Amino acid sequence: GQNIDQPTEMTATEGAIVQINCTYQTSGFNGLFWYQQHAGEAPTFLSYNVLDGLEEKGRFSSFLSRSKGYSYLLLKELQMKDSASYLCAVRGNDYKLSFGAGTTVTVRA
């Protein structure tokens, strides 16, 4: 089975930086994905990590340490539109993509 943990909620100020942590325990590992989901909408793909290290994509970066079963998503220069739920998802050996419960980020002016 798979166990994916991430904080339930985080609050930050517009223009600031927020780091969302994700720890996982899986049967095998074939990649970790981050998704953004606004309330009532479909999740949208943000990033993919399969090797250790940092992947940067504009204001968003994602880091992976396979030995520690740990990833984080870094959101820089926060904007009000970044208020959303951020989902960590892990693909194990069984083709399934399992999602964590999500971290709700609230950006305040």
Place this chain on the structure above:
Amino acid sequence: DSGVTQTPKHLITATGQRVTLRCSPRSGDLSVYWYQQSLDQGLQFLIQYYNGEERAKGNILERFSAQQFPDLHSELNLSSLELGDSALYFCASSVGRENSPLHFGNGTRLTVT
């Protein structure tokens, strides 16, 4: 727009009834996934198909079934509906490789009364 089409957008039905949710994947995608998202829960994986064959199964109830057709569209059938089945049901598609992200449809909101 992800390119994944789900119908209907909303469905209201009574307990004990049966419904069918439909999904058309993005052009070129061979794999289809179904997820259930309730208000107090995250995305729960139900089932995955790849090019017409079942590839992975999650905690899908026996009252639920799905299939992927030769034209790659998929249907999720929910029967003997209970109040607790009320949720947002998402379909997602991907090319099918390990590193390929899932692209989600806008979901079908099912309300069982």
